[in-house]
Amino acid sequence: MAQVTVEQLAKVVGASVERLLTQMKEAGLPHAEAGEAVSDEDKQTLLAYLKRSHGESTDAPKRITLKRKTISTLKTSGSQGRKTVNVEVRKKRTYVKRDPAELEAEAKAAEEAAAAEEAAREAEAEAAEAEAAAAQAEAEAAAAAAEAAAKAAEDAAVQPEPEPEPEEDLANIDPEILRQRAAARRKVREAEEAAARKAVLEARKAEDERKKAEAEAKTKADKAADAVKRPKRLHEAPSASPAAEQRKKKHGRLDRNAPPGRGKQRGHNLSLSDLDRAESGMARRRNRKKLKATHEEHGKHGFEMPTAKKAVEVAVGDMIAVGDLAQQMSVKAGEVIKELMKLGVMANINQMIDQDTATLVVEEMGHKVKMVSADAVEESFEETLAQHTGEGTPEPRAPVVTVMGHVDHGKTSLLDYIRKSHVASGEAGGITQHIGAYHVDTDHGMISFLDTPGHAAFTAMRARGAKSTDIVILVVAADDGVMPQTEEAVQHARAAEVPLIVAINKMDKEGADPDRVKNELAAKDVIPEDWGGDTQFIPVSAHTGDGVNELLEAVLLQSELLELKAPRDVPAQGIVIESRLDKGRGPVASLLVQSGTLRQGDIVLAGVQYGRVRAMLDENGQPIEEAGPSIPVEILGLDGTPDAGDQFAAVESERRAREIADFRQERNRDTRLARQQAAKLDNMFESMTAGEKKTLNVVVKADVRGSLEAIQTALLDLGNEEVKVNIVSGGVGGIAETDVTLAITSGAVIFGFNVRADNAARRLIEAEGVDLRYYNVIYDLIDDVKAALTGMLAPEMREEIVGIAEVRDVFRSPKFGQIAGCMVTEGTVYRSKPIRVLRDNVVIYEGELESLRRFKDDANEVRNGMECGIGVKNYTDVKVGDLIEVFEVKEIARSL
Known part of the structure; x- marks a missing residue:
């Protein structure tokens, strides 16, 4: 960025010079006056100070609370009729600026949480393996118990069934035999109970090991959850409440967390059916564990709310709209407007802000700035055109000559004689209304002419003609001399830095005086060659043709000195001379090719308009296929009428032309919007x-x-x-x-x-x-x-004194009161016109007459040198020596 003064920087950022100097002094800069230069290093120093003072230092507030109060009215109906109630709504919102250290700590905690979650998954895997081992052990124990029962049953089946003994008389049996029989039955029963009890104990041991592994895995998972609070997932459901658990117990569901009882504590003796129920219950628990693990696996891919603010790279051009800036940062436009208000800039969502202000806002909101050129597309296009021009082979080209001068000095007539045509005879009012473009093959070579209007209203046309030409022919009438548009043409030629050739026209007239023209132009610093200057003066006559050949030789001599060259083997470039809308053909543009060759079918971009050349005509309306340097042509095919003076160029594709045209339209819109915003206050x-x-x-x-x-x-x-x-x-x-x-x-x-x-x-x-x-x-x-x-225009009101009467005596009348006897000293005194009473040439009263008499008769007017009696209406302080001035107000028409 180039150096600017303090005053310019203050205008750019939208702050006062005093405030900016105060901030620069606080930032440690030595600037004390508005005219001192500010370098890029000074801007960076000021920017760093402003960043520290707006919240990036450790002492800056981390929290801001915004309060908003709105009052609305509500109409209600009651016993006393309808009444209006004011409803006040208060809102408060707190914004917290997060510390980068906290964000880093959260990121670190998230990593630790991920590691803890991984450990929890490993613990769950280990628990699953332990559960599988316990299930296998339980199955083996159940199989062993079943095998023992089967073996006992088999032994009982193998023993031969005792033959039915004859009924014994229990009274005659020995008691010892009865005791032995009872002991045998008791041993069998104890063996069966021991086998069943052993199987149950082994199953319970496996269940305890499984629960222990699950408890350890749960402990690890809880520790990991306590280390960092993970965001909630949308599909997670709240756990059952204690009331729900109590309801489950009331309905008789088993409390699987309670330790199982033994023997009669369960309410009945153990049997094989209990083992079957225990095995099926463990299977159900395993299925629930698998289902839960599946839900947790699916839960890993649920929606998670962002935990950290993401810094983005914002592209900022020379000017950018507030809404576009907010969109790039993915924030609401109100937040950007709030940051601008902190910087002292009042802007709305559509307003354009400069690059420096946008940079401060972006950095204040924690994002990165990427400086881009607003004209990047245009610059790339210009580089392409320059590259094409440099690749071509320069060849000599014909000079482009612009004919300028005052109206009716013979510019078009002179060009008609050169072209052997009659253009001037068809012009309305004898003046040229448009820029005419012609190329003429003379005996001395080809010359392209631009004929410009001479009327005062066509200043812009003459300026464009001077900018798009190589040589200017200034036509001055020998019988009229230098006129206002002649001086203006000289100024345009000097501003465009093109050589000037003066053609003194109408030399065939009797009043022709070429020396007068030379003297008047010499006073404008246009010195003839025969007077020691560098400007050629050629006397000509457009009517007889005298001096026209000398004029053409002077033009070609000047073009040889300029060494005019242009490449022909490159895409065409040039300037738009004129454009119009034809009812049958659509937009028609007159172009002057300055370099390259324009061909039918090329894609042409002219200003904000583009299109394919459907037809190409010369100045006589004849179709042509191509046009080289210094050739004026008319083309059809553009999508609109370009502005006169716009540059045109042939581009490689329609897509490229559309891109550049859209960019130019957007730039023009932004410029117009910025100008409207700036002009609102003015x-x-x-x-x-x-x-x-x-x-x-x-x-x-x-x-x-x-x-x-x-x-x-x-x-x-x-x-x-x-x-x-x-x-x-x-x-x-x-x-x-x-x-x-x-x-x-x-x-x-x-x-x-x-x-x-x-x-x-x-x-x-x-x-x-x-x-x-x-x-x-x-x-x-x-x-x-x-x-x-x-x-x-409102007419001008002008007062004119028509008569003056001098008071000679004052007497009273019973009918009119005080009467002044007067002598008319100037003009005529009229009864119906307003009067003023003057005493010592000072106006003391302004009003009207109540009576005017000549002797005893009423009079409408009294002329100079005659006496009369005057009664002034509503005024009784007339004294001898006063003057009564009669005047009238006339309306004078005004003009611009």
């Missing part, structure tokens, strides 16, 4: 008094873009502090029905310059009575508008 006081200024609304339609520009410029220059011209709409082409509708809505007058209204527009004009006027000479249009504005 025009505030003017808009407050806008109702006092009378305005003439007009709708202008012209045949070509250059004429439209000249008419609009001339109309806007008319007016003063009381009246002005407001151009509601302006365009190229015929008058359509939409133009008439716009004129009806705005109460405007329609001006058609070399164009006509179509049938639908004419019917609407007749029905609504719209004022439509056609013109083919620009000064007729300007004169009519000036006359209309003059009629809108």
Whole structure:
């Protein structure tokens, strides 16, 4: 960035010079005056200070609370009728600025949480393995118990069934035998119970080991969850409440966490069915564990809320809209506006801010800035054009000559003689309305001519002609001398830094005086060669042709000195001379090829318009296939009428042309928006008094873009502090029905310059009575508008003294009261006109006469040298020596 002064930097950032100097002093910079230069290092120092002072230092507040209060009204109906109640709503929102150290700690905690979660998954895997081992051990124990039972049953089956003993008399059996039998049965029963008890104990041991492994895994998972609080997942459901658990117990469901009882504590003796139920219960628990693990695996891919603010890279150009800046940072526009308010910049969402201000806002919000050029697309296109121009082979080309001068000095007539045609005879009012472009093959070589208008309204056209030419021929009438547009043409030629050749025209007239022309131009620092200067003066006559060959030789000699060259084997480049809208052919643009070759079918980009060249014509309307350097042509195929003076170029593809055209339109829109925003405050006081200024609304339609520009410029220059011209709409082409509708809505007058209204527009004009006027000479249009504005001016009120009477005596009348006897010393005293009473030449009363008499008769007027009696209405302090002055107020018409 280049160095700027303190005052310029203050304007850029939108702060006062005193405030900026104070901030620079606080930042440790030595600047003390508004004119001192500010380097890039000073800007960085100031930026670092502002960043520290706006929240990036350790002492800055970490929290900001915004309060908002809104009051609305609510109409309610009650016993006393309808009444209005004020409802006040208060809102408070707190924003916390997070410390980078906290963000780093959170990231570290997240890593530790991930590690803990991984450990928990490993513990769960180990628990699953332990559960599988316990299940296997339980299955083995159950199999062993079943095997023991089967073996006992088999032993019982193998033993031979005892033969039925004869019934014994229990009373006669020995008691010892009975005791042995009971002991045997008891041993069998104890063996069965021992086998079953052993199987159950082994199953319980496996279940305890499984629960222990699950408890260890759960402990590890809880520790990991306590280390960092993980974000909630959307599919997780809240765990069952204690009340729900109590309801489960009431309904008789087993409490699987309670330790199982033994023997009669379970309510019944152990059996094989208990073992089956225990095995099936463990299977159900295993299935639930697998289902839970599946849910947790799916839960890993659920939505998680972001935990840290992401810094992005924001592309900032020379100017950027507040809304676009907020969109790049993915924040609301209100936050960006709030940051701007902290910097002292009041802006809305559509307002454009400069690069320095945008940089401060982006860095303040914790993002990175990427400086980009706003004209990157345009610069790339210009580099491509320069590369194409450098790749071509320069060849000699014909000179482009612009004919300039005052109106009616013979510019077009001189060009007609050279072209052997009659262009001037077809021009309205004898003046050129457009820039004409012609190329002529003379005996001395080919020359391209640009004929510019000489009227005062076509200043912009003459300036464009001087910028797009190699040599300027200044035509001056020998019988008229140097005129205002002649001086203006000299200034345009000097501004464009092109050589000047003076053609002294109309030498065949009797009053021709070439020495007068030389003297007047020498006073403008245009010195002839025969007087020791560097400007060629050629006397010519467009009527007889005298001196025309010498003029052409002078032009070619000057072109040889300039060594004009241009490449032909590259894409065409040049300038738009004129453009118009043709009813049958669409937009038509007149181009002057300055380098390269333009061919039919090329993609042409001209200003903000682009299109394919569908047809190409020369100045005589004949179709041609290609045009080289210094050749003017007309092309058809653009999507609109480009502005006169725009640069055009042939591009490689339609997509590239559309991209550049869209970029230029967007840039023009941004520039216009920024200009409107800047002008709002400046025009505030003017808009407050806008109702006092009378305005003439007009709708202008012209045949070509250059004429439209000249008419609009001339109309806007008319007016003063009381009246002005407001151009509601302006365009190229015929008058359509939409133009008439716009004129009806705005109460405007329609001006058609070399164009006509179509049938639908004419019917609407007749029905609504719209004022439509056609013109083919620009000064007729300007004169009519000036006359209309003059009629809108309020007349000037001017007082004129018509008579003076001197008071000679004062007496009283019973009917009129005090009467002054006077002698008319000047003019005539009228009874119906207002008067003033003067004493010692000082006005002491202003009013009107109540009576005017000549002797005893009433009189309407009394002339100079006659006596009369005057009664002043509502005034009784007239004294001898006073003067009674009679005057009248006249309205004087004003003009611009």
